[in-house]
Amino acid sequence: MGATFRESMDWLHTWAGLVVGVLLFAIFWTGTLCVFDREIDRWMNPSTRIxxxxxxxxxxxxxxxxxxxxxxxxxxxxxxxxxxxxxxxxxxxxxxxxxxxxxxxxxxxxIAPAESWAGTRFFFPFHHTLHLKMWNLGTWLTGLAGAAMMALCISGVIIHRKIFVDFFTLRRSRQPQRLLLDLHSTAGTLGFIFFFVMSFSGVTILASVYFPSGVWVAFDGGRSGYVKDTYDxxxxxxxxxxxxxxxxxxxxxxxxxxxxxxxxxxxxxxxxxxxxxxxxxxxxxxxxxxxxxxxxxxxxxxxxxxxxxxxIRDTTQVQMFLTGLHFTQFRHWTLRWVYFALGLLGCFLIVTGFLFWVERRRKAHLAAGSDAGRFVEGLAAGGTGGMVLATLAFFVVNRLLPSGATFLGGVRYELEIWVFFGVWVLSFVHAWTRRTTAWIDQCWVAAALSVLAVALNGLTTGDHLFRALADGKLAVAGMDLVLLAGAFAAALTAWRLLRRRQSLNEPISHHRLEGQSP
Amino acid sequence: MRVLAIVFLAYAAASAIVAAGVATLILGGLDRSDAFTACSILGFLVYVVLALWAAAAPRLVPLVLALLAITAGGTAIGFLPSLMGGA
Structure with missing residues (x-):
């Protein structure tokens, strides 16, 4: 809250962004992956590559x-x-x-059963339930994140004094704080409509869960009455x-x-x-x-x-249009790639937001001897880079585990999920202990895991890039190509961060960060 | 307290407005399903607006009272007709 409306919005944007940032990144990242959920299914369940x-x-x-x-x-x-x-x-x-x-x-x-939960059964439910089933907690948290994203979109516009100038300025500044702010607002401007529409359509899908009050008023049978009346x-x-x-x-x-x-x-x-x-x-x-x-x-x-x-009633069709806009199950490859790119842009938006928070307060934190900045830096690295690493480890372990593998009572798909969450937790630990070089380390690991995933796919299934292309298995080839592109981006980022660090021969804790997620 | 107002009280108020809207539209002769779908979709926008207002309102006590009043009023409009045997 603040003295003026604009300052209140700034307060809201800053703190809501910080508190739900990790959650939002998890949802944005898995949502972006879900644009290609079926393709991930093909890659992770080779028996279904038909x-x-x-x-x-x-x-x-x-x-x-x-x-x-x-x-x-x-x-x-x-x-x-x-x-x-x-x-x-x-x-x-x-x-x-x-x-x-x-x-x-x-x-x-x-054909052989699909042993992995892959995209449609792991990433997709994660995107809207976080795999937290107790009291529907995950669904409510996702709903809150969706509403928060809408509030962040609106408050993000309001806090700019010179709206047009601020939105279309990208200064190639050497000063991290200014560069991060420019990147953050440019990403926000480019994707504004997409981010708002996705968060809005996302919450409307489960309107009957989020507004039980309306369901109680309208339908005698509660939710089952709703389903029966609405979907006829x-x-x-x-x-x-x-x-x-x-x-x-x-x-x-x-x-x-x-x-x-x-x-x-x-x-x-x-x-x-x-x-x-x-x-x-x-x-x-x-x-x-x-x-x-x-x-x-x-x-x-x-x-x-x-x-x-x-x-289906006309009003319900409006809702189903919003749902369809969000689910992207329609057949349109160009739009699918646009969704993917805008999804990545959303991830980038969240990362730059985090890093800007840290940079803006770096001097103040240093002066006050506060650890808050370091904590948030670790949170950002673990919550964003860690999510990416967890995903890549999920792919790699999928190609390493033999068919029918079990361990500690978990079957193959569960083992993959354990690895996913294990790596995610470890990334937080790593980010908090290694702080200053966390991003560089994680970028290298991401690049290595991506290449490893592609290599393992070729070795274990024989569908290496050229063969997959020749056989018309475009889902497999496409995923390999995206992994390789990701590996390149991650390696490039790591290398540039490293060079920057070496070139800054200034004394202590003057490391600079660049907001780049692989 | 401010955060609780933004997250929970604004939600309670939005929920009550949805309930009131649904009840009103049904009394107005609209199909139940149409009434609910329309109000619940708009309800999310109502929630966001209320949350932004809750973040911006200069004084906390009047804000909380206002949100509670909206919740009570909306709930009353939403549920009274069915309690009185109407709708």
């Missing part, structure tokens, strides 16, 4: 297989492949929990009488496709299999439009007659 370019698929042959896999009462589903996610899978509830059997969509032969879900009860066999799923898919104007189906789900009242849900693929469509058809399982067509 080249599929949208050939039509007949699924009637899977009916027996699915029944055999899921003999219990629970619904089972067939999830259809896309070019980004080329595996067809059957999902069902087994005794051990939810299971999936993966199939090659071209041969319909089973059809259901009918089990009759507990044996029914006729399951009809042709392909015919149901064909009639839904025709009604959707040729859109591909994404999911076919069978409820109450074998019962007289059994029915089938056919959902469209979410790849075709920004709007995340979930307007399924419901068919009678035996006759294939349409029981119900879901109608």
């Amino acid at each position: 080249v599929y370019s949208g050939e039509p698929i007949a699924i009637d042959g899977l009916r027996e297989e699915a029944t055999r896999l899921s003999p219990r009462a629970a619904p089972w589903a067939i999830v259809l492949p896309t070019s980004r996610d080329p595996v067809l899978w059957i999902g069902y509830r087994a005794r051990t929990g939810f299971e999936r059997t993966l199939l090659d969509p071209l041969t319909m032969k089973p 879900v059809f259901s009918r009860p089990r009759l507990n009488q044996p029914g006729p066999p399951l009809g042709s799923l392909d015919a149901m898919v064909a009639s839904a496709r025709e009604a959707w104007g040729g859109l591909n189906p994404g999911l076919v789900r069978v409820f109450h299999h074998g019962d007289r009242n059994s029915y089938v849900e056919v959902r469209p693929s979410i790849e075709a439009a920004v709007n995340m469509r979930t307007d399924p058809f419901f068919f009678d399982a035996a006759t294939g007659e349409v029981l119900y067509r879901t109608y």
Whole structure:
């Protein structure tokens, strides 16, 4: 708080940025990775590196297989492949929990199970729950971070006296404080709309979680009432009488496709299999439009007659548009790369913000003999550089662990996750103990891990860069290329920081930092 | 205390405004689902505005009282109709 409105906003921007900075970086970084979640899936689960370019698929042959896999009462589903996610899978509830059997969509032969949680099952949930399930704490923290990001965007604009001059100035200053401030506000200006829209659309996805008050007022059944009314879900009860066999799923898919104007189906789900009242849900693929469509058809399982067509209300479509804008599941490679670049810019924004905080107070902290600056410097290095290292270690260990590996009761995917969090914690320890050279060390390690990941991918799967390109495995080749580019950027940063440090032959604690995350 | 006001009281007030908005729109004849979706999406913007205000308000006590009053008023408008058997 301060004497004027602008000073209050400055206070808010400074301290909210500091307190939620690490959280925001974790969310921005994993969100950026999730732009290429399916590509990370392919890289980390080599059995799923299938080249599929949208050939039509007949699924009637899977009916027996699915029944055999899921003999219990629970619904089972067939999830259809896309070019980004080329595996067809059957999902069902087994005794051990939810299971999936993966199939090659071209041969319909089973393929080895995906042993890593990779992008869609690790980074994506991390992005919105932080893998903190207790009391939904992670979800609430993410929501708070989203709201904080919106407040930071607005207050960040207000605190500038000369808005236009400040926003479009980038001085190549040798003075770290000024350079960092310029970098921070330039990054903020370039990405402003993206950052605001992403944080806003991000929180609106879970509006029904964050505003239970409105749910209580509007719907008798609480959240389930909300889901039923808003998404217009059809259901009918089990009759507990044996029914006729399951009809042709392909015919149901064909009639839904025709009604959707040729859109591909994404999911076919069978409820109450074998019962007289059994029915089938056919959902469209979410790849075709920004709007995340979930307007399924419901068919009678035996006759294939349409029981119900879901109608999504216009207001809900607005929300689904926001959701789709955030999820980026639509097919558009240029936009996907733009999202990725802007996501990285957001990470850069957070790092420069941290470093500016430290630089601005360096003299004052030094004079007061305070350790606060050092603490925040370590926090910044561990929270940002450490997150990057943890991610790279996650990739490397994925290529090192043998199939079926277990350790201390953890199975393979859990071991990878332990490594991720272990490395993250270690980076904080390292950043606080090594302080002055923390960034240089971490940049070198990041460069080494990136190259190692690429090399291990080539060695363990045979899909080295040239082979992956030749075979059309663009996800794998693309990820290798991004890792190599990252390694180059990290090495360059480390080298320049090192040179700068050596050239500054001034006495004690006058090290300079450059805001650069690999 | 200021931080608590920004994080929690502003949220409580925004939540109450959402509840009041939903109840009002439903009484006005709007579909339940439409009312909730519209109000909850706008609710996030309301929260951000309230949080910024909470950060900027010069004196703490009037701010806290105002936020509490909004919370109480919003809750009353939101929940009274259903308690009285309306809506």
